[in-house]
Amino acid sequence: MIMIDRRILTHFDFLLVFLVLPIIGLSFFLVNGFDSDKGLRELVYITIGVILFFIFFLIPFRKLSRSITVFYWLFIGMLFIIDFYGAVRLGAQRWIILPGTGMSFQPSEPMKVAMILMLANLIVHNPPQKGGYGLKDLAVFSFYILLPVFLVAKQPDLGSAIVMFLMGYGILFVVGIQKRIVLWILGLFILLAPILYSSNMLTRWEYQAKRVQDFIATTPSHQVQQSLIAIGSAGWLGKSEENITQTKFGFLPIPITDIIFSYYVERFGFIGALVLFAFYIVLILHILSFCLLDSRDYFLQVVASGIAILLFVYMSVNIAMTVNFAPIVGIPLPILSYGGSSFITFMILFGILENLLAFKFDFEYNSSPLNSLRKKKGSLAQLVRALGS
Template sequence: MIFDSRFRRNLDLTLIVITYVIAFFGVLVLWSATRGESSHFERKQIVGIFLGTIAMIGMAKLDYHHLARFAKNIYLFNLILLLIVRFKGHDTNGSTRWIKIASFQFQPSEFAKLAAIITLATFIVQRQETIREFKTVGLSLLYIAVPAFLILKQPDLGTALVVFAIWFGMLFMAGAQLKHLTAFFAMGAVIFCVGWQLGAVNDYQKNRLLAFWDSTADPKGAGYHVKQARIAIGSGGVWGKGLAQSTQVRGGYIPEKQSDFVFTTVGEEFGFVGSIGLLAFYGGLLYRAVAIAASAEEDHFGQLLASGVICMLGFHIIENVGMNVGILPVAGVPLPMISAGNSNMIVTLASIGLLLSVLRHRHQLLFRG
């Protein structure tokens, strides 16, 4: 049975409730932001929640130790999907990020984040005795850099940054020396600067970064978008203008209001109180995830998997909210379970399922002991 009594006993109901409160609040926000348009993002989001729930249940019921046995296959499958996107992918708005089959399309770079968590956790566990060595840290970076490079070429800077954030966080949690991680971070910054000078960085990515330092650098693009987002959030005041009462968002001043800048709708319509409320729910979700990671201290693989999910979700939340309020550069990172996108929703809920799998196994170990 799908929901046998043993399965139900080992669930974190608080985590599940928080997850679905955020997800269905996201449906409400999308309906409000795009009301009257033909896109029907809120309907698609409900489909994403349904499919994601199936993925979450499947992942939660799975003994996550089996994932380690298939880590190499997952890694290769991930690379194959990213290569298909590279050469046969579906182009939308100048980016080739989707594989389209008939009317169905999905974004492999979203799956790549979950694949990175699973494969990197396996990589680290197999080399735990040498994790404090510079060579091992370098090999782990090279291991994760291959899919990250393919993602960057789509181009999708945001997801590539998420993958590197997962790498940094998981290596740190595994016990890698901070000086080694910092050294590779500095090397990456130098390589990025050289790539900038050689023209390897796309113009739109350059404009986004330049606009972060100087909003006048791209007055009709990223600089304008961030300025309008801040105006919208500020105009919401303490309590907001009310559901479906936004003027900036509904007036067409906010680009990608259903994805990158969806937090702007929250700020304008629900105000400071609503924004803080949403962040509090995210804080509760991350707190439960940290508690699960801590409870798996005797199972290093499980703890690393949970840590990877924490890094992924945490980076998404901080970067998306940060770019909406103008304290971080625009990188195209969606807000988990709020931004439109079935691929992201499915992967996010599957990641929650992975946390539940770690928790279930921890309970089983305690029972057996």
């Protein structure tokens, strides 16, 4: 009989699971209702995601400094290799095909996990001083953030690159960075953004530039128009499966992927949209609250803030683009959109977060001043005995 330490169950966050499971159930319901074959594949993704959740839950990340570094550079290598062996879809070379399965994955998704773990590892070994990190430390962190950002943007996948950029520097902001540096970065970004857009630098990302042009145009693009019709015609409670005309008759292009919010609202209406939005907000705030549990636990702070930022950026940008408040970009609605790469990435991140919470008692014991003193006394006693012998 397998015995489970009660402290693990005490620290395990069941609320996180209860907030995520309904979104997973909705995802399968919508995908299967649209296409039963894709619903079966979605079930495979869910199964893989759950298995990986438990695998990563059992990995002692706080003790794997070298392995985390290897994990980071492994996916950096994959981003380099994808230039030669990656599958091309819609003009972008972002996918690696798994032989014999027909399935594919984007290395940029697990790269987000690798970046979060790498930043956590670096910050644990070099915690911020009073007042936050200065320029020297920022330069070191920037190397580990900007390298994958550049490689992902080169694919080209500017949307994911921007998400990783915001996540990386958002983590540093939460952990602690000098305020004057934050102001300088914001000022520089505001100054350079219009210059970058008006220059020829965006010719490398022609399709993103076109999406920005479509967004600022007087008339929304066809995709956005159909999305607005689907949302606007849904009413308070949505439509039955037989009456979702925008989805059923193909006016919404591939409605189960990046634009699934429009499909969801057409099915469940304004009330359903509010419920889904509430689930996401509570989930984000709940995860962000873990940053306040222990000011000494930088590993937990980095992972929790990284996941919360990812969820917020994905959710806000995805919903905004379906109602013409942001340009159309390839950013899925987290956990809900069809596809394995993004879903599995979040399940892995949730598993890592639960590990840091469930085994927090071990961290608290090892980091307590009394235990540190005991270790020092024990080492001193061993040294005395060794000299005496």
